[in-house]
Amino acid sequence: AQSVTQPDIHITVSEGASLELRCNYSYGATPYLFWYVQSPGQGLQLLLKYFSGDTLVQGIKGFEAEFKRSQSSFNLRKPSVHWSDAAEYFCAVGASSGAGSYQLTFGKGTKLSVIP
Amino acid sequence: DAMVIQNPRYQVTQFGKPVTLSCSQTLNHNVMYWYQQKSSQAPKLLFHYYDKDFNNEADTPDNFQSRRPNTSFCFLDIRSPGLGDAAMYLCATSRDLLGSEATNEKLFFGSGTQLSVL
Numbered sequence: 241a242q243s244v245t246q247p248d249i250h251i252t253v254s255e256g257a258s259l260e261l262r263c264n265y266s267y268g269a270t271p272y273l274f275w276y277v278q279s280p281g282q283g284l285q286l287l288l289k290y291f292s293g294d295t296l297v298q299g300i301k302g303f304e305a306e307f308k309r310s311q312s313s314f315n316l317r318k319p320s321v322h323w324s325d326a327a328e329y330f331c332a333v334g335a336s337s338g339a340g341s342y343q344l345t346f347g348k349g350t351k352l353s354v355i356p
Numbered sequence: 357d358a359m360v361i362q363n364p365r366y367q368v369t370q371f372g373k374p375v376t377l378s379c380s381q382t383l384n385h386n387v388m389y390w391y392q393q394k395s396s397q398a399p400k401l402l403f404h405y406y407d408k409d410f411n412n413e414a415d416t417p418d419n420f421q422s423r424r425p426n427t428s429f430c431f432l433d434i435r436s437p438g439l440g441d442a443a444m445y446l447c448a449t450s451r452d453l454l455g456s457e458a459t460n461e462k463l464f465f466g467s468g469t470q471l472s473v474l
Contacts, residue, residue, distance in 0.1 A: 244398070272454075276465075283360065283446060283465030284399070330398070334454060341455035344463070346398035 242267040242335040244347035261316040263331030272334030273314040362466035377432040379447030388430040391446040
């Protein structure tokens with residue numbers, strides 16, 4: 241069965257510093273990979289996704305992520321964090337549910353705090 | 357404007373007392389999902405509707421039921437809530453089943469309903 245591991249439960253960075261959130265997945269086939277962000281009191285919002293092709297994907301709000309098959313990783317990065325980036329970040333893998341469709345399996349999330 | 361709306365934002369119920377959570381969408385999407393997110397846990401898919409077809413995840417307890425009377429609305433019914441059912445319940449939609457049009461797919465989430473069981 242597929243699984244997603246986000247090793248860091250909580251990360252604190254200073255505003256303007258760079259950010260990397262780690263995500264490792266376990267899935268037998270080529271995965272579909274996603275990063276979602278959840279601000280307090282809000283639903284999850286898609287940041288970016290990887291299906292195929294270029295392993296470095298660009299997302300909204302200045303985020304990017306790199307798929308590394310050899311490491312089973314899909315880490316999220318941002319060169320300069322803004323205070324508004326404080327939120328919880330979820331990595332997810334899309335696993336086949338049959339007939340060409342898939343469902344998402346989420347990691348437990350990483351909470352990001354930003355120090356002004 | 358909110359596109360996936362969940363009511364209420366907070367719901368308190370008593371142990372064993374049936375409770376219904378509501379989700380509506382203005383996107384006219386075919387698929388609606390219910391996720392359970394316990395504190396410090398990953399969102400876990402309970403079931404989804406593809407149009408009127410109900411799809412239950414294998415490990416979703418029988419205590420959880422769902423209804424979709426029309427395209428716009430989907431309800432989560434918990435027949436006899438236990439203390440372990442206290443969680444955030446997230447509703448989500450997608451235009452079609454994920455996998456059918458990969459490049460344009462994403463889930464649209466509501467803000468969730470936080471359920472407390474006393």
